[in-house]
Amino acid sequence: MMAAAVAYANAMGWTRLEVSTPPLPAFVRSLAFYQREGFAVTGGEKLKLLLST
Template sequence: MQLIQLKPEQSKDEITDYITKLFTELSGPDRVPDEAAFAHMFEQWSGDLRHWVYKLMEGDEVVGFFTLAESFSFFADGRYGIINEVWVEPKFRSQGAGRTILGHIKEFARMKGWKRLDVTAPAEEKWLRTYAFYQQNGFKLTGKKLKFLL
């Protein structure tokens, strides 16, 4: 399998397609950002060297994609990674593709010198398998995540 980095300048349409698939699967088509929202997100990302998007390919087929960001916390002993999005093409699920993606993410994290990776799995019961997947791959529960919308 081949890992390919996607840059916003060259890959907006492709990234938009993957994010659309992820949003549709997680929350339904009504939650997919509109064109203006995507444009705003890409504008915010432009020039930000702390956010990465990759796709995993098997020949000519996309196996999945993921996004990562870097953050900083004294509690986390400095800089650390956040897995923001992971999506695997349905026909590649339960075949080791997710584990392969996590392997690439962990290697990236080591190259960056991070000592920690954070990930949030969807809270709904239908996504318990995703939560279990991360635990099976070494992720530990660290507490409940909260958000405040502005």
């Protein structure tokens, strides 16, 4: 599903994807998942993934 989201974003010309996770520590696994997928923490629980164009 992540690959499809990235492919769609690239096709649309978007430069990044952003997600937010629920409050930690209850959702540490969600945060870890997005970090494994290449997202970087930008502040609080918001993460972004810069896309190559």
